Amino acid sequence: MTAYDRDNIFAKILAGTIPSVKLYEDEDTLAFMDVMPQAPGHLLVIPKAGSRNLLDADPAVLAKLLPVVQKLANAAKEAFEADGVYIAQFNEPAAGQTVFHLHFHVIPRHDGLPLKPHAGGMADVELLKAQAEKIRAAL
Ligand code: 5GP
Numbered sequence: 001m002t003a004y005d006r007d008n009i010f011a012k013i014l015a016g017t018i019p020s021v022k023l024y025e026d027e028d029t030l031a032f033m034d035v036m037p038q039a040p041g042h043l044l045v046i047p048k049a050g051s052r053n054l055l056d057a058d059p060a061v062l063a064k065l066l067p068v069v070q071k072l073a074n075a076a077k078e079a080f081e082a083d084g085v086y087i088a089q090f091n092e093p094a095a096g097q098t099v100f101h102l103h104f105h106v107i108p109r110h111d112g113l114p115l116k117p118h119a120g121g122m123a124d125v126e127l128l129k130a131q132a133e134k135i136r137a138a139l
Contacts (some may be wrong), residue, residue, distance in 0.1 A: 002100075004050045010101035014048055021128045023135055028061070029068045033128040034105065038115040041080040041108040041131055045069045051102045053091040061102075069104045075138040079131075082108035086115070 005011075012018040013032065020032040023043055034042040047065050051057040073085045088105040090097035098119055107115065 001056055002052060004052045004056070005100055006050065008101045009099055010044075010046050010103060011050060014046070021125065021132045023132050024068065024072060024139060026068070028064045031068065031072050031106075033123075033132050035122055035128070036119050037107075037123050037128075038105075038118060038120070039107050039109065039113070041076045041082070041135060043072060043076060043106045043135065044103045045072055045106060046101060046103045052100045053097060053102050054089055055091050057102050065102075065104070069106060071139065072135070073106050075135050076106055076108045078138040079134040080108040080110075083111045084109045 009018060013020045014030060020035075022030065022032045024031040028048055029045065030048060031043055031045045034044050045065065045068055047057070047061045049058060049061045051061065054062070069087060073087060076082070077085050086105070086107040086109050088107070089103070096118060109115075
């Protein structure tokens with residue numbers, strides 16, 4: 001497998017050299033809004049430890065990550081009064097992965113509302129900040 005690239009965009013978000021709209025942070029994990037949301041409330045949960053994706057991740061890191069995915073999924077569902085939550089995680093380009101630092105997508109879903117395309121248009125940052133406020137309030 002290709003080695004982890006320490007210059008990937010999420011490593012830069014973790015290092016604070018690229019801005020993000022943050023939702024939650026602890027010793028091991030960061031959650032922030034996706035800049036190209038497929039639905040309102042689309043967020044990403046990443047471990048602070050570097051791995052390219054799920055396939056090369058330390059199982060101990062995964063064990064700490066999934067409870068945070070659950071926490072954010074419940075908060076996003078409540079904040080957007082969603083009917084369900086879509087969790088997605090891609091491994092390697094063939095599977096749709098475009099950023100090579102492990103991440104889980106958390107996307108609130110409403111009955112009958114289709115998802116926008118993956119990595120489509122950029123959202124307005126003020127809108128993302130307002131949505132993040134709602135999710136944080138539900139945490
Ligand atoms: P994947 O690697 O699973 O295909 O998706 C990467 C996700 O990261 C996409 O949904 C894309 O919109 C998001 N993304 C790409 N660059 C940035 C960025 O600079 N900031 C944030 N917050 N999200 C990003």
